[in-house]
Amino acid sequence: MIDLYYWPTPNGHKISLFLEEAGLDYAIKPVDIGKGDQFKPEYLAFSPNNKMPAIIDHAPNDGGAPISVFESGAILLYLANKTGRFLGFAEGADAATQLRQRIVVNEWLFWQMGGLGPMTGQYGHFHVYAPEQIPYAKDRYRNEALRLLGVLDRRLEGRQFIAGDEYSIADMASYPWINPYTKVPLDLAPFANVRRWQATIAARPATQRAYAVAKQVNPDAGKPMSEEEKKILFGQR
Known part of the structure; x- marks a missing residue:
């Protein structure tokens, strides 16, 4: 338990x-x-x-x-x-594949922890919760959140999930941080790969649970x- x-x-x-x-x-x-x-x-x-x-x-x-x-x-x-x-490789993968996929998953997990999460969180703070309007901070974190979405969108080009064909902890880490602030949504229109990937994860029964x-x-x-x-x-x- x-x-x-x-x-x-x-x-x-x-x-x-x-x-x-x-x-x-x-x-x-x-x-x-x-x-x-x-x-x-x-x-x-x-x-x-x-x-x-x-x-x-x-x-x-x-x-x-x-x-x-x-x-x-x-x-x-x-x-x-x-x-x-959920380490980026399918059951039965050989040792070399496991090693290399673990590296990819770790890279993108730490990318989320160090970038997508904190920067999107600051975007939300200054747009939703801050007691005063600070235009510089609002622009700074909006631009950084959008930049990171662009990084993710390019990564997902030609891939079903962040690490490749297998759903992994890199996806689980990033998915909740895609547009979490409904009051001030980011424009996802330019990020077709992110939108496709987001919809795929949203449809998983475990996500819904x-x-x-x-x-x-x-x-x-x-x-x-x-x-x-x-x-x-x-x-x-």
Whole structure:
């Protein structure tokens, strides 16, 4: 059994996508980031950066004590290695193919962690949540988010998924960060490959199950945040 410490955000969705695809037994442990659950001492004991998601695997492959993992990219890598799945190669692939595909998947996983997620997140912050309008910041992060979408679109040219023919953790990491802000949507019209890839993943039954979990955990997702919630999310030191 895996405990998933989760709230319905793009980073949270990454892990529920994997767990649903792999069919692993898991239990949701809600972390209401608007109420400050991420700052509770018992959560900081295994997720010291006071961010979500995190997991505790009560049945690790070594048969030993439970293993906790924080940071969504690290969690995806842990789960992929635990199951031997979604690493960019098909079952039965030879050692050379496995080695090279793991490299490709890792490249694009870290691209998402270092680029697409943070830059799109800043786009959302300055367009949706910031208490004052800062044109430079709004333009800066819009342009960077669009640049990254262009990078992804070129990568997907002639490929079904980011790493090639196989759905992988690189796709799971990136998919939730494609246009997550419905109030200020980015224009995806120029990115035909991204739109095709996005629709393909959205149609997967596991994707639909993962996003159904989100609605169960927080039926109010998408509603405007209160000023108190903003203070908790953006004002902590």
